[in-house]
Structures are given as structure tokens and as C-alpha cells.
Amino acid sequence: MEAESKKQLNKAESAKLEQSSLSLSALGFKLKIGYDGKRAANNLTGLGNYSRFIIESLALNYPENKYFIYTPKIKEQLKALSIFSIANVFLKFPVAAEFMWRALGIKEQLIIDEIDIFHGLSHEIPLNLRKTNIKSVVTIHDLIFLKKPSYYKFIDRKIYELKSKYACKNADRIIAISERTKKDIIELYHIPEEKIDIVYQGCEEAFKAKVISSKIEEVRNKYQLPNQFILNVGTIEERKNVNLVIEALALTSTSYPLVIVGKPTPYLEKVKQSISKHQLQHRVIFLHSVTFDDLPAIYQAASLFVYPSFYEGFGIPIIEAINSGLPVIAASGSCLEEAGGPNSIYISPNDAKELAVAIDRTLGDGNLRQEMISNSLKYVKKFNNDFVATEVMKCYQKALSEKI
Numbered sequence: 410m411e412a413e414s415k416k417q418l419n420k421a422e423s424a425k426l427e428q429s430s431l432s433l434s435a436l437g438f439k440l441k442i443g444y445d446g447k448r449a450a451n452n453l454t455g456l457g458n459y460s461r462f463i464i465e466s467l468a469l470n471y472p473e474n475k476y477f478i479y480t481p482k483i484k485e486q487l488k489a490l491s492i493f494s495i496a497n498v499f500l501k502f503p504v505a506a507e508f509m510w511r512a513l514g515i516k517e518q519l520i521i522d523e524i525d526i527f528h529g530l531s532h533e534i535p536l537n538l539r540k541t542n543i544k545s546v547v548t549i550h551d552l553i554f555l556k557k558p559s560y561y562k563f564i565d566r567k568i569y570e571l572k573s574k575y576a577c578k579n580a581d582r583i584i585a586i587s588e589r590t591k592k593d594i595i596e597l598y599h600i601p602e603e604k605i606d607i608v609y610q611g612c613e614e615a616f617k618a619k620v621i622s623s624k625i626e627e628v629r630n631k632y633q634l635p636n637q638f639i640l641n642v643g644t645i646e647e648r649k650n651v652n653l654v655i656e657a658l659a660l661t662s663t664s665y666p667l668v669i670v671g672k673p674t675p676y677l678e679k680v681k682q683s684i685s686k687h688q689l690q691h692r693v694i695f696l697h698s699v700t701f702d703d704l705p706a707i708y709q710a711a712s713l714f715v716y717p718s719f720y721e722g723f724g725i726p727i728i729e730a731i732n733s734g735l736p737v738i739a740a741s742g743s744c745l746e747e748a749g750g751p752n753s754i755y756i757s758p759n760d761a762k763e764l765a766v767a768i769d770r771t772l773g774d775g776n777l778r779q780e781m782i783s784n785s786l787k788y789v790k791k792f793n794n795d796f797v798a799t800e801v802m803k804c805y806q807k808a809l810s811e812k813i
Contacts, residue, residue: 439473442805443524443543445511446478448531450487450500453701456550457487458725459586460530462611463548463801465492466794471802477501477522479515512536519543526805533572534580544808547576548584551722552593553648560648574598581808584608584801586723589744606807608800609723609747611792616729620706628706632696635666639768640711640735642670642704642726643718645677645695650740652680653717656761659687661768666692667715670699670707708733713771713778716745719758724748731789736781738767750788752781 449460468476476498483493483500492498501518503510516535519527520543527538529547538545554561554569561569577583577598583605585591591605628634639658643649651669658667669680673695684693699707708714714730717740727748730737739745740758749755754771756763771778790796 439475440471440525440805441475441477441523442467443477443479443519443522443527445515445527445529445531445533446480446500447511449478449492450480450483453484453487455725456531458613459548459550459610461490461492462613462794463528463530463797464498465495466611466798467801468492468495468498470795470798472497475499477524479518481510516541526808528805529576529580532569532576534576536575539579544805544811545580546582546584546804546808547580548586549573549577549590549594549722550586551590551720552597553720553722555597556593557648557720560646581811582606582804584804586610587744587747589747590722606800606804608797608804609792610725610728611794611797612725612728612732614794615701615705616708616732618705620709625706625710628703629710631703632694632699632707634668634694634707634710637665637712638694638710639665639667639713639715640670640708640730641667641715642708642729643716644674645669645671645680646674647676647679648719650717650719650758652676652683653758653761653764654715655680655683655687655689655693657764657768658689658692660762660765663769663772664692665712665772666694668694668696668707668711670696670704673697704729705733708735711735713738713768715764715768716740717756717758717764718743718745721745721748727753728789728792731782731785734782734786736771736778737785738764738771750785752784752788754781 444464446460448456449464464476464478478498479501481503493500503514504518512535516538520541524543526544527534532549534545534547554566558566577594577600583594585594585605585607586609588607591607594600594605595602641651641654645651654667684690708730714735715738716724716727720743724745727737727739727745737749737753739749739753739755741755742758746755754767756767
């Protein structure tokens with residue numbers, strides 16, 4: 410009789426949950442969380458790093474849950490990364506044709522796997538996901554393609570806008586990676602402010618660990634790096650504005666060379682023209698094919714990090730640089746102050762002279778440099794993986810507790 414009463418009580422509770430559209434997970438049960446993992450499994454930098462950071466941070470901080478990474482394929486060199494060996498992280502590949510899989514085919518797999526909540530880690534979610542009663546969260550990194558359209562091809566702009574606008578309108582919650590991005594979402598897509606959570610990006614643990622001297626020396630020899638140098642990391646494209654560093658280098662009193670790490674684009678020719686114009690060929694080194702394993706050592710071998718980007722959603726290289734023990738000079742005007750904090754130096758992205766003065770000041774004053782480093786290291790603790798994991802989980806809980 411007691412067993413029958415419990416059975417009836419359980420049925421009543423289940424009906425109540427179904428009526429309110431709440432998953433059992435929202436009441437403290439184990440969650441099954443699905444991710445658009447195309448970039449986590451295939452991109453070595455940028456959105457790939459962000460995706461892996463989020464999933465791994467959650468998997469380690471909330472081991473009671475299961476985390477499903479949905480991807481059409483995985484890049485061979487990424488298979489050895491620690492995230493893919495965590496016991497509660499599962500790689501899931503298409504069971505149907507890959508065409509439009511991220512937008513359509515993935516839904517069937519989410520239903521089969523009984524996913525509680527889906528997180529689109531880069532601007533998009535599957536079409537009509539709401540009809541499955543699976544809750545959703547989308548991360549919006551930036552709307553630069555709308556704020557600075559001249560940097561993008563017309564067709565790319567339209568595709569990005571179509572996907573991100575749909576995701577913002579239809580996801581249960583939105584994660585913006587900065588205050589700047591949140592303001593852009595509200596302004597450009599007319600999304601209610603209360604639907605958006607700001608969760609700053611962190612960086613891979615590899616940048617926080619002290620690289621042993623033998624590894625730094627090995628990397629220095631491998632890439633023919635000088636003993637002291639200024640560093641810039643990021644795709645060599647117009648928006649990143651690395652040409653300003655070249656123009657500033659011609660005005661500095663320092664003899665430090667510049668090392669630029671990043672994928673080339675046609676903009677590289679403009680940069681090379683400036684280098685020739687100022688006869689700086691002997692002071693600029695391009696590294697287009699740096700492995701992820703070597704990047705922390707390159708950061709830690711540098712003396713100063715310079716990042717004069719015109720516009721960013723956040724600016725992960727700044728966080729990587731600070732965690733690597735570097736003072737940072739960045740551009741004002743977007744959100745880089747949010748990433749670098751009050752103890753980095755900010756200059757106009759259009760003023761080479763101002764940047765040159767900032768470079769000379771930072772490299773010429775050891776006390777200032779050390780103060781910038783130590784205070785900035787305190788500031789970036791807010792981007793540590795346990796803190797970020799907590800904020801993302803709060804966002805999931807909000808999505809799960811809201812009625813459809």
C-alpha cells in the first residue's frame with residue numbers, strides 16, 4: 410500500500426513537472442547538456458578555445474552532469490586534448506547526413522540522448538528547437554559584422570546576421586561575453602536586457618602555468634625569437650589593426666623587435682608595405698604556423714603585449730598575455746578595457762604616436778611594468794574557470810526554471 414502511494418505521488422509530481430515545462434534536472438537532478446561542438450573539436454584558436462574552456466570548466470566543476478559535444482568530425486591533433494578524456498564528456502557524431510546537420514539534423518540526436526539543455530557556443534542554435542521542449546542557451550561573442558560591416562563580405566555578413574538574430578530571438582537565455590556585446594545585442598536585435606547574462610571568457614590553463622625554462626629556450630630556437638621582443642597575437646586582418654604597431658615602432662626610441670603571431674589575410678600586404686616604408690624588415694618577425702603547445706612559451710618569452718584592435722567582442726589574447734605575466738597596451742573604443750582591467754594602458758586605435766609613447770614608457774620603466782603585471786594578475790582572477798563555470802551554470806538554471 411505504501412509502495413502504491415509512493416507510485417501515485419511520483420506520477421503526480423511528474424505531471425506537475427510536465428505542466429510547468431521543467432526538466433527534473435532543474436530540481437537538482439543530473440543534467441544532460443548538449444553543445445554545438447564543431448569548433449571545440451576542430452578549431453585550434455578563438456571560438457575553439459572558448460568552446461573547450463566552457464565545456465571543460467563545467468565538466469570539472471560539476472562532475473555529476475553529462476556533457477555531450479556534437480560535431481560532424483574532430484581534428485586529429487585535438488584528440489589528445491584533456492577535455493576529450495574526461496569521463497563525463499562524450500563526443501557525438503552525425504547519424505544522418507552532415508548537410509544542414511547543425512541547423513536541423515542535430516535535433517533528432519538531442520531528443521534520442523534526452524538532452525535537458527543545449528548550448529550554442531558560437532552564435533547559433535538549431536532551428537525550431539523550442540518545439541522539442543529542450544531548453545537552449547546561445548553565446549554571442551560579438552556583432553562586429555553589424556558594427557563594422559566594411560570588414561566582412563556581404564554574403565558572410567548576411568549569414569552571420571541571420572543565424573545570430575534567430576538564436577537571440579529563440580534561445581531561452583543569451584550569454585554575452587562582455588558588457589559591450591550585451592549593449593550591441595539590445596541595440597541591434599531589440600532583445601530584453603533581462604534575457605541576457607554577461608559571462609566573461611577565460612583562457613586555457615596552459616597560459617596560467619609557468620613554462621619551464623628549457624621549453625622556452627626550445628621554442629625560442631625553433632622560431633628564431635630574439636631575447637626581448639614586443640608581441641602581438643591574432644589574425645592579421647584590418648580590424649586587428651596591427652599596422653598601427655608598425656607605424657608606432659618607427660616612432661619609438663626602443664630597439665625591441667616585434668613578433669606577430671597569426672593567420673595571414675590579404676591585409677598582410679598593407680602591413681608589409683609599412684614595414685618596407687619605414688625600413689623595419691630587421692625588426693618584424695611573422696609567425697603564421699605556431700602550434701598551440703608552443704604558444705604559452707612564446708607569450709612568456711615576450712616583454713610586452715600590444716593589441717590595438719579597432720573592435721572586439723572581448724579580447725582573449727589580452728587575458729592570455731596577462732596570465733603569462735605580460736604588461737598590456739590595448740586600444741580604447743570597444744571592450745578591451747573589460748578584458749585588460751584598470752592596470753593596462755589604453756591608446757587610440759588611430760594614433761601611432763600615442764602608442765609609441767606608451768611602448769617607450771612601459772619598456773623604459775621597470776617599476777611601472779611590474780605594477781601593471783601584478784595588479785592585472787589580480788584582476789583576471791574573475792576569468793578563472795571555476796568562476797566562469799559557476800556563472801554559466803547559473804544561466805542554465807535560469808533557462809531550465811523558465812516556462813516555455
